Amino acid sequence: MATVPAAAQSTVTVDDGQVTVGTGTATEDVKVDNTGNESVSIDVSSPTGIDVDPSQRTVPAGSSETITLEISADDDASGGTVTVSTGDDSETIEVTRPPIAGLEDEPLDVGEVLVGGQASGEVDIEQIGGDGSWRYVSASVDSSDPDASLNVYETGGTLEWTATVDDDAAQHEDLEWEVELVPDGNDDAARTVDVEGEVIYPPRFGDVELDDDQVTFDEPRDSTATVTETIDLEVENAGDLEMDLETVTASAPSGGIDVSITDRPETIDGQSTGTVEVAVAADTGLDEGAYDISGTARASDATVSDANFDGTITVDHAVTLETPDRIDIGDVPIGESTRQTASIGETLGYQNVEDLEITLEDGPDSWLTIEEAPSRLDAGGSRPVVFQAAFDTDAELGTSYEWTYAVDGTGVEEETVTVTASPVPVNLDPIRNDVEAYDGPVAEGTLSMVETMDTRMRDGDIEDDSITTVISFGTASSLYLESMDAASERQAAGEYDQAQQEVVQAAAAYNTMTLYADELDGAAFRSDTEPVLSAAESDLDAGIQEQAQHYESRLESENVSLIEKATIKRQLARVTLLQGDDERASALEQEAQSAFENYTQAVSDGERARQRADETWETMESEQFVTVAGQPLLLNPAEYDTYTDRVDEMNVAYENATATFEQAGETSRVEAVESEYADRTATLEVTRWSLLGATGVYGLLVIGIVVRTARGTYQYLRDARASVSGDFLV
Structure with missing residues (x-):
């Protein structure tokens, strides 16, 4: 049996079926008749960009309702068909749209506008929605900013604008306007566009601040005339445009401080801070304290007011302790004491060090004492500190003991000093130091013996008698080396008379070495002494032989005085005795005595x-x-x-x-x-x-x-003749 469709229960009827929607909202009435026994749901559908309110509605059973639909569209939407349906019946509404104008960039940003100035530009006017096209678009400012004006006009599809900012506008103030665009004079299609901008300021100095810094006198006063510290001067460009920095000057009113600019930026970006490096050279004779510095920053733009600044620097006198890191007292024989002096000083020379203390931080509580220590240090001065090490039998041989002392005082950084000392049965350093000054098998063998004994002493593996014997051997070896070295130097210089005493002393030292070598116990010691004695004997024989040849050649010389002959024979007798020829030595001694007697007789005859x-x-x-x-x-x-x-x-x-x-x-x-x-x-x-x-x-x-007698005789004879002749009477 065929199914017959049921009769419609509801119908929809629209008012006009057409509506034009601009930039506002249009309305359309819709009548719904519900003849059924159940309520009817109304559904409204629309194309993208077109909004309908309400989009759904329910009509009760057996009733009729007229619904007013509010239809709007997005600016960029085109027209379309709106469908109203109850399921049983539906109707459509054709929505048409006029052309809608807009700008290429929205919102329009006029950018940064200098206070008291203006900015201008242009932007394309575009159709952003609607159908069809326009003939023209009119533009006007719909809403103004209280601190700036905006002028606009349309020409050839382009919006030209000019923004002018008031002189008293605040820096970085946001500027806001609204511009209305009306195509073909159709107010229903009129649309407003937001316009925005920002107020900016020209370059100007903001904060100019000198970092409060400290000039520390940390170089020795006696070798440093000035201490230079670089201080940063922060120069702020509070404006928004770049500032050309022309000069920065600085000075100090106090004597003893020289201020100069060592580096500065050429430009400072807007809303930025540039760093200027200020060199402060302070005389090391200045007292501690704060010192004023002032100066001026100047821009190349004469309209920018100069910025003056003031600041202070603080002069601080550093104090530095100079202490040795390590003091090695070395080997200390048990039962004896050894002192070691070190110097502690203040190196800079600006402040005294008061309340100086030297305290033990680590190490044994015994065996090391401080005999002398300063309680203060003058600026730039030093004082001795004397340590004394003295070990008793509780100390372990072969152990290097270490003490750590803290050196501290008022206003100084603490320093530490490490003192070391080692207990030994006997101190071998004097012998070791003497022998180390020489080269050759004698010195090397003697050092080997000393080191062997040192090792055995530290191990406790040696008798006291052996210690005494090795020390005696080492002392004799040191004397031998010293004498032979001096003899060789004298012989090389041709000073054989001076070399004679050194050779005799070297022979005596060699004999002592041979005596103590026979008393040494142990293969290690014997293996060291054999090459030592062999080398020493060879060197000594060579030295004696050279002395003998010298004196023999002098005796053969024809130009030898009596005293020289007596002296040479006596010296040659000593050399011959060293060579072991006692008989010839005795004969030479007698000849020397005879020569001395001849010399004495000659001196007596001469006198x-x-x-x-x-x-x-x-x-x-x-x-x-x-x-x-x-x-x-x-x-x-x-x-x-x-x-x-x-x-x-x-x-x-x-x-x-x-x-x-x-x-x-x-x-x-x-x-x-x-x-x-x-x-x-x-x-x-x-x-x-x-x-x-x-x-x-x-x-x-x-x-x-x-003549006188002759003249008298003549006078007498003349007078006699006169008396005889009588002439005297005439």
Whole structure:
């Protein structure tokens, strides 16, 4: 049986079936008749971009309702068909849209506008929705900003705009306007566009601040005239545009501080801070405290006001302790004490160190004491601290003990000093230090013995007698090395007489070494002594042989005085004795004694000859010479023969004395006799000339007397003749 469709229960009727939707909302009435026994649901569907309200509705059974639909569309939507359906029946509404205008960029951003200035631009007007096209679009400012104006007009599909900011607009204020676009004068299609911008300011100085900084005097005062610290000056550009920085100057009113700009930026971006480096050079003679610094920052733009700044720097005097990191006292024999002095100082020279304390932080409580320590340090000064190590039998041999001391004082950083010392039965450092100064198998073998004994002592594996023997051997070896080294240097310089004593001393030291070597116990020691003694004997023989050759060659020389011959034979006797030839040494000693006796006799003969010369001279001075103004003169010609005899006697005596002293090797006596002889010979030359002068004077006197006598005789004869003749009566 066929099924018959049921009759429709509801119907839908629209008012016009057409509606135009601009930028606002349009309405359309829809009547729904429900003749059924159940309610009817109304569904409204629309294309994308078109909104209908309400989109659903329910009509009760057996009733009719008229529903007003509010239809709107997005700006960019086109027209379309809206369908209203109850399921039983449906109707459509055709939605048409006029063209809708908009801008290429929305919202329109006019950007940053300088306060008191303006900005302008243009933007394309575009159709963003609707159907069809327009002939023209009118534009007007619909809403204004209180601190800025906006002028707009449309030309050829382009919106041209000009924004002007008031002089008193706030920096970074957001500017807001609304511009209405109306295509073809159709107000239903009118649309508003948001316009926005921001107020900016030109470059201007904001905060200019000098970092409060500290200039620390941390270099020694006596070697540092100034301490320089670089301080940052922060220069703010509070404006929004870039600032060209022309100059920055700074100075300090106080003497002793020099301020200069070492680096600055050429430009400072808007809303940014530039860093200027300020060098502050402070004299190290300044006291601690705060010192003012001031200056000015200037922009290239003359319209930008200069910025003055003030700041302070603080001068701080550092204090630095100088202490040794480590003090090694070394080996300390048990039962003995060893002192070690170290220096603690303040190195900078600005402040004293008060309340100086040296306290033990780590290490044994015994065996090490501080004998002397300062309680304060003068600025730049130092003081000694004396440590004394003394071990008792509780100390373990072979252990290096360590103590750590803290050195602290007012205002200084704490320093630590580590002191070390090792207990040993005997201190071998003196021998070790002496022997280490030399090279060769003797020194190397002796050092090996010392090190062997040091190791065995630390291990407690040696007897006291062996310790004494090794020390004695080492001491003798040190003396041998010293003597042989000195002898070699003397021989190389040709100073064999000085080398003789060194060779004799080296031989004595070698003999001592051989005695103690025989007493040593242990294969290790014996293996060390054998090459030592062999090398020492070889070196000593060579030195003795060179001495013997030297003295033998001198004896063969023809130019040897008596004293030299006696000395050489005695030295050669000592060398021969060292070589072990006792018989020849005895013979040489006798020959030396005989040579000394000959020397003594020669000196005696020379002194007697010199005495004879002195006596002859004294006789001439007392009997023949007349001293005038300190100069002996010979004025009596009658003494001439005696004078010449005595001069010859004196000359012979001086010549004998000189020859005898030269033969004896008495150089100083020869020089004294020759000097005395030369002085007296010069004096005799004067006396000879004085004798010649005196002889001339005597001759003149004799002639004068003869003439005077002749004249008197003549006068007498004349008077006699006159008396006889009687002429005197006329």
